[in-house]
Amino acid sequence: MTSLLLRDARLVPVEAGHRVPDAPVDVLVEHGTVTAVGPGLARPDGVEEVDGGGRWLVPGLWDAHVHMAQWTLASQRLDLAAVRTPEEILARVTEWIADYPGFPVIGWGHRSGAWERDVTVSELDAVSGDTAVVLISGDGHHAWLNTTALMHLAMPVRDSVVRETEWFAAYPRLATLVGNDGTSPEAYRRTLDHAASMGIVGFTDFEFGASRADWLERWSQGCDTLRVRWATYADTLEDVIAAGLRTGDPLLGPPLGDDRLTMGPLKIISDGSLNTRTAWCCQPYADAHRLEYPAGQPNQPPEELRRLLARAHGAGLEIATHAIGDAAVADALAAYAETGARGSIEHAQLVGRDDVRRMAGLGIRGSVQPAHLLDDRDLTEKVWPDRTERCFAFRWMLDDGVTLALGSDAPVSPLDPWLAMAAAVHRSADEREAWHGEQALTARETLAASVDGQPTVAVGSRGDLVLLDADPLAPAASAADAATVLRNMSVALTVVAGRVVHHSA
Template sequence: MSNLLIRNARLVPLGAGESTPDGPVDIAIARGVVTGVGPGLDRPNGVEEIDAGGRWVIPGLWDQHTHLAQWTLSSQRLDLAGARSPEDATRAVAQRIADYPDLPVIGWGHRSAGWDREVTVSELDAVSGDTAVVLISGDGHHAWLNTTALLHFAMPVRDSVVRETEWFAAYPRLVTLVGNDGTSPEAYRRMLDEAAGRGIAGLVDFEFGAGIEEWSERWVQDCDRLRIRAATYAHMLDGVIAAGLRTGDPLPGCDDRATMGPLKIISDGSLNTRTAWCCEPYGDAHKLEYPAGQPNLSGAELREQLGRAHAAGLEIATHAIGDAAVREALAAYADTRARGSIEHAQMARRDDVRRMAELGIRASVQPAHLLDDRDLTDKIWGERAERCFAFRWMLEDGVELALGSDAPVSPLDPWLAMAAAVHRSADERGPWHGEQALSVREVLAASVDGQPTVGAGSRGDVVLLDRDPLLRDLDAADTADLGAALRSMPVALTVVAGRIVTER
C-alpha cells in the first residue's frame, strides 16, 4: 500500500441531496485509507503527488459478479455471439478448423434460445471430424460438444447439448483439452489492467472450479493489481472451512486486498436454456421437459449448504434467476439466518422484493443482461417481463443493489452496466419497462461497493474522470443521451489502496 496526495480534484456526491465543495480539493491517502480531504493539504516528505487538474473523483468501481478465468480466456475463443442459427455456428467452426487444423475449437457466446430449432451433436460432427469442438453458450449454462470432445471428457455420447450441473462439473476439465496458457499470470495481469482502465478497483471472482489457492499463487506473481474477493463452491467448501477462512479474511499469502468471498450456490438455471425455475410455465412450455424450469437443489439441500456456510462465517451468494428460485432462496435465507446476496434476481414478485429488503439480502444484478434478454423475455415470459430486472422496485423497497457484469456473459464494463440500468435499451427502441430504470446517481452509488463520497476514512481506492459522471449538464429525462455518455465515460486514473494502477 502506498501513500499519495491528489491535488485539485472535484468531489462527486453519491448520496441523494448530498452537497460537496464547489471547487477542487486535495485528497490524502495513507496506508490504503483516505486520511484527509480539503483545500491546501500539506504534503508529507516522500509522498507522491499528482495534479488532478480539476477532474472529478469517485470511489473505485467494483464488478460484483465475474468469472475471471473465463473472461481472460474469452479473447482466445471463437466468437459466436453473432450466430443467428445452428448453420451460422457450424460454418464458423468449419472455417476455424480450416484456418487452424491442429487445434481444438473452443467457442463462446452463441444464444440458441433465439434459434428456430434444437442443435445436434451429429451436425457438429459433420463439419469437425476428429477435431474436438466445445461451443459454450453465451450464458455459460450449456455447451454444444461434438463426439470427439464428449469422448475426451469421458462423457456419455448423446445427440444433444450438455446442460447445467453436468456442464459445470465438466468445465474445469477444459484445461486438459486446451492447456492453461490463457490463464497464466501474464494473461491475468493484462485482464486486470484492462479492468483498471475502466475505473475498476475490485472484482468478485465466481470462477467455477478455481480454488482460492490459485489467487494466492497469482498474488505473488504481480497479479496484485486490484482488490479481489474469491468465492468458493460446495465441492470446495470442506477445504475452506478446514482452513478457517471466513468471508473478509485475507487469502493465505495475500494482504487485505485479496480476501475470502462467499459460497456460491447455483440454485436454478438460466433464461436461455429455459432452466430458470419459475412459478408459471414458459411460453413455449410444450417443447420443454420441465415446463417451468426446475431447481438444481432440493429445499433441504439448499438449506444444508446455506446453514453450513453460515455457521462457518461465510456469506452466501445464491444464483436465482426465476421467480420461484428467488422465492425459495429467500425462504432458505430466512430459515437459516444466513447472510449474503441473490445473484441475478432476474424475475421477482413484488412481495419477494420486499422480503429481500426485510431479510437484508443484497440484490447482485447485471443490468447489461437485459439488453441481450429483452426480446427473448417478451417471447417466453410474456407479461411477466414487467417484473424482470426490477431495479426501481428494489431501491424503493430498501434492497441494497450491487451492480456487476457476469463477465464474460456480458462485457466487464461498469459503465455499460450503469448505462443499461439508466436507459434499458441497446438500440433505437425506447427503454424496455422504463418504469424500472434508475438515475445516474443511483447506478453510480450501486457500483462502488458501498463506499460513500470520497472522504476521510473511506478506502484509498479512487478514480479520476475527465467528465462529471453525474452528467448534470445533460437533460435527466433523455435517458438515451445519458446512456451514451455513460458508455463513453473517460477514465484518467485508477488508484487502489493508494497505489496508481493505471493512468492515461
C-alpha cells in the same frame, strides 16, 4: 499499500443530497486510507503527488460478479455472440477448423434461446470430424460439444447439448483440451490492467472449478493489481471451513495478510438461465411444449440448498445464491429466512413483487447485472411475454430498501461497469424506447450501486479512487443522454489502496 496526494480533483457526490465543495480539492491517502480532504494540502515527505487537473473523483468501482478465468480466456475463443442460427455456427466452425487445423475449437457466446430448433451432436460431428469442438452458450449454462470433445472430457456420448450441473462439473476439464496458456499470470495481468483502465478497483470472482490456491499463486506472480474476493463453491466449501476462513478474511495469512485478497461468499447455483430455458419459474415458459421441464427446475433439492446455507452461515461465510427465475428467488429467500444466512441473490432476473419486499426485510443484497437486459430483452418478450414487467426490477428493489450491487457476469456481458450503469439508466441499447422504463435507475443510483458501499470520498474512505474525464452525474435532458455520458466515460486515474494502477496521462 502506499501513500498518494491527489491535487485539484472535483468530488462527485455519491449520496443523494450530499453537498460537496464547488471548487476542486486535494485528497491525501496514507497507508491505504484517505486521511485529509481540502484545498492546499501539504505534501508529506516521500508521498507521490498527482495532478488531477480539475477532473471528477469517485470511489473505486467494483464488479460484484465475474468469472475471471473465463473472461481472460474469452479473447482466445471463437466469438459466436453475433450468430443467429445453428447453420451460421456450423459454417463458422468449418472455417475455423480450416484456418487452424489440428487445434480444438472452443467457442463462446451463442444464444440458442431464440432458435427455432434444437441442435444435435451429430450435425456438429459432420463438420468437425476428429477435431474436438466445445461451443459454450452466452449464458454459460450449456455447451454444444461434438463426440470427440464429449469423449475427451469423459462425458457420456449423446446427441444433445450438455446443461447445468453436468456442464459446470465438466468445465474445469477444458484445460486438458486447451492447456492453461489463456490463464497464465501474463494473461491475468493483462485482464486486470484492462479492468483498472475502466476504473475497476475490485471484483468478486465466481470462477468455476477454482481453488484459493490458484489466487494465492497468482498473487505471488504479480496479479495483485486489484482487490479480489474469491468465492468458493460447494466442492471446496469444507476446505475453506477447515482453514478457518470467514467472509472478509485475508486469504494470505499472517504475517503476509493483505486485505486486498480476501475470502468471499459461498456460491450456489440454485437454478438455470433464461437462454437455456432452465431458470425455475412459477409458471411455464411460453414455448413449454419444447421443454423437458416446462417451467424450468431447481439445480438441487430444497433440503440441499438449506443444508449448504446453514453449513456456510454457521462457519461465518456469506452466501451468494444464483436465482434467475421467480420460483428460484422465492425458494432462496425462504432458505435464507429459515437458516438465518446472509448474503445476496445473484441475478434476480424475474421476481415477484412480494419477494422483493421480503428480500429487503431479510437484508439480502440484490447482485444484479443490468447489461443482461440488453441481451435478454427480445428473448424475454418471446418466452416470458406475460411477466416482462417483473424482469430486472431495479426500481422495485431500490425503493423497497434492497441494497444493490452491480456487476457484469463477465464473460456473459463485458467487464465494463459503465455499460452496466448505462443499461440500468436507459434500459435500451438501440433506437427503441426504454424497456420497462419504470424500472430504470438514475445515474447517481447506479454509481452508488457500483462502489461497494463506499460514500462520497472523505476522510476515512478507502484509498480506492477513480479520476474521471467527465462528470458522471452531469445534468442530462433524458435517460438516453445520461446513459450516453456513462457509456462513453473515460478514466484518467485508478488508485487501489493508495497505489496508482492506471494512469492515462
